[in-house]
Amino acid sequence: MASLGPATVGLIGFGALARQVVAALGDEPLRWVALVREGSSAKVPENVARVTVLDDLIGKRPALVIEAAGQESVSIHVPALMEAGISVLVASMGALADPEITGRISEARARSGASLIIPSGAIGGLDYLAAVSRLPDVKIRYRLKKPLAAWRSKLEALGLSGTKTAVTLFEGTPAEAARLYPKNLNAAFTVALTVHPAQFIVAVIADPDIDTNMHEIEAESAAGHATFRFANAPSPDNPKTSAVTALSLAASIRNFLGDGARR
Template identity: 55%
Template sequence: MVTLGLIGFGTIAREIVSAFPQDSCRWVALTREGARPAVPANVSAVTRLDALIEARPRAVVEAASQQAVAAYVPALLDAGIPTMIASIGAFSDPILAARLTDASRNSGARLILPSGALGGLDYLRAIAALPEARVRYTSRKPQAAWRAELAALGLSAEHEAVSLFEGTPAQAAKLYPKNLNAAFAVALAAGIDKVTVSVVADPRATGNTHEIEVESSAGSASFRLVNAPSPGNPKTSALTALSLVAALGELLDREGRN
């Protein structure tokens, strides 16, 4: 039985666990002090990072927050444990990004950034070397996904689309740390200085929509992904957990062959 780790045990973590046969994996989930999540029989909840490290998981999946990335992932990499990051917006902090990269390089532990709710990242990586390339990423979600943000601004997107934000990937990651990890995934692939981010609450949106428009000397491209929201959290695409499961499966297959 393979031991795997989780940081957090919310909607995404539960979906990851349920995707693997219960008798194939033993999971150790790092949760907040005082938290008592209901966990399946094959999941052990711990509240100390050293307890997670002592379990020597084959890999750990962060599925909590950008703050959790900063608090726990460097030590996991230092300990030689491959770690997958869902909260890619954490890389908007250049000091943390350098710390993570250095820890991975020094220990040899893989730092894995899955595609999450997106597609087309291979195209963006290909045009990243072109200095004139420009990318526009738009997050377009139904009003339900932005209810709190709209209420804070005294706005409603019940009848018409409302633009909530336009700016840089780093600004988007800081303003919306739980919503716009996809925007920073685009930025990491194409180059941070090439990307403009827009956030729209749209009553006509049928799902969590990601629109990527690219112009460069290599040509033009347009990607549009309409993802069903996760049943447990309308801010998150159901595809996010599926992407993490696929990346984790590939990691285990690769290690099994070595």
């Protein structure tokens, strides 16, 4: 594989996900710069420059910025970056459930021509889902199953921390799921954007019999019946996040910068 070249890549936040993305692209001669809060205790390695003001990140003119700091950071930073003509890869997909945020991003994209990149994250099969989403009879179901450890505080609040059977914590729309579980339902909203305007139901399940983060997607339509199951190992730094998520972001960065180099 050809080198991506010494492009500058920005990061919003430098928590576990950002660290894993940088590590996954450690063989590339990229220049990294991370935007962190003033006074943040985040440890930034020597190969990553540190800034605390958005204007300083914009001033570095990165080829791409990776949002890896949660839904609030999407609202605060992404429209401004895109107004400046800087393309952004959004990890916190649930933020796009807010029409006000998506409206601001759409307006910024229209004015600047910057790209909003949607990674597949912890799941796959999006090409199939997009293909069948316009069929009038399509029915799509998404279930997120995680070990009890990923839902410890929620289960304790419900008095179910010692449950021996699976517990359905939520069932409803992807927008509501993203609002209630902002750190867990990014994959569900990725599906929602892929299949729009088709509607589907999201279920969130705590399962004592699994030790992986499991995403199950079913699609029924005149085109057939498809089932996707992704049993992802939890991130060692954050059991609520799948380890493959950082690899997906790294692949998206490679694709974007590689395409840019060929244009």
